[in-house]
Amino acid sequence: MIKTADVVIIGGGISGCAIAYNLLKKGVRDIVVIEKAYLASGATGRCGAGIRQQWGTEMNCRISKLSSDFFEHANEELAYEGDIEFKQGGYLIVSSTEKEHEQFKKNVALQNSLGIQSKLLDLDEAKEIVPFLNTEGLISATFHQKDGHLNPFHTTQAFANAAKRLGAHIYTYTEVIDIIVEEGKIRGVKTNKGDISTNVVVNAAGGYSQLIGNMVGLDLPVYSERHQILVTEPVEPVLGPMVMSFSLNLYCQQVPHGSIIMGRGDEGEPRDLRITSGWHFLEEMTKTITKVLPPLKDVRLLRQWAGLYNMTPDRQPIYGPVDEVEGFYLAIGYSGHGFMFGPATGLLMAESILGEETTLPIDMLHLNRFKKGELIFEPSVV
Template structure:
């Protein structure tokens, strides 16, 4: 006796913020027979390991629009999705530090563009920076910029809010189910193989984060991405006293205080080898403490309670690859977000759902296609960590 082959309107691979938000946006557009496969549990990838910072202070119009659009969506997300918990979106701002005149010059150019696009960012004097963050040591500081609408959210609740809303609209989310193959025939996607069976579909969406390269390869698509470990730690909670996220591009670290009172801080190591590695090292904790305490010395009092790591998925220009692939119908991807995939996810999901359903797009993202690397049209964003 043969069993019926299962069919889906679309298959999403990956249960992080990108996959869950896109599932919701597709279902909102009437594509409700969507199946999402997640090999572990929702948020198991980069999403559940990230700092979930949301900043609009970018240097390129595309990034400003993506992050501003996402920020606006996050402001009313709980209500819009009917989520019964808080996503803990705290708009305490982002204070961007400049330790050189060169970076400050760049910040000034960025602010001009941000303001033209409606972002309420501004340059602040050293005195004002210290008013905004009273425990800031300004000895080495050359300048700073501030945007009061930037902030951070709880990545678990934000993802669950989307998943919850997607399920209500009929999306079938299957955790503990690993995709093992993508079936392609005559230039189009025809099905997806998992460790729990085969499903036929004409649309597959790669939202596999650090695993985006191997997933693309299953469809015969080669994408120029690699993954890289980034470490992060959290302190014991204390009475809130730091409003904004404080960040230094030059020194590669960021530090925020969550509504719960814990400080979360991370730092990128330029010598980190490529690959997937979830180990945590004492060298990271030591280096982070050294760098952050130079600027935020009062944090010295705090005990670190936990440290972990996750991966950035990185392209040659550290900007995502969004879209399909010429010559392969039905394959889409939203991958390669480096260290900023959380903050652009709400808008990315909407734009990708518009692309997949053939709806008119809210903004042009054609410059983020895979072929830009062949064309040599890399997107050079100055404000990237």
């Protein structure tokens, strides 16, 4: 393990690996990524890996568009020897309340104004896209063809391999146990395998970001919440796009090898670091999805698992430095959509750390927005 680094990044998920790659690409040397298990062992490897540009706040639309444009040529940009498997089958998002339908009109107007070619559809048009959609109880839908799905393990590995080729030091099965702060400035990290001196630490620890904040004396305004997900046996191609509903709290998508992945956000999920699986999820998930997509009742389930959402009060991430500790940066609080933000996270965080003008204006995602009470709420989340 090296003894001194320019930047130490805590967390080997999509965020940590993308930040490392972008810093190295900009010429910074001695970048360390520390991961307590294996790469993508956190939320990244447990997620639905859905990619959408259909958001309800300008910031989330712009971050996801920047990332999605990158994913379209990521295999080449990252010179990846595998395939990140970017399938752009679209997202069909259905509304089932008048309030939601009204929100969809606003969302589509916002998205179109930012160059995202989403459309508001009536139910006949929605059925043309997913013929076996049960439209009973639904009002309308929105659709964007460029949304889709990626392989989260390959995508993380692609960033990690590219970072390693540029000289990154990636230490897996290594845990940060403390952060050294002197006179309000970052001075290093302590790990279970030795210490590293540095003036810059990035907290990209996903569901564990609150614990990392505690190490520098901060009580970050985030909490972790279990979210569950399941996968079916592989079947013939039946479902092109992701089908999603915010009011029914569910999403469902067929991945390239034929399995169907689905998840939902249950009320009353534990707000701690538990990632056990529960029967309640299985029952509610299968009940609601077979109502919306009835033929799925004949498909067998293979496996269910869970991961942590790292939630912020406004459902938007926290990016950038903190005022309280010099050299401490945050890339946390994705509230269930941080995988699709990976490329933008990497670029914007690298720019922020280097004091460059950021490609998107991320001041509004600074930690101090919570103190100032300047919150813009993202309405379109599961």
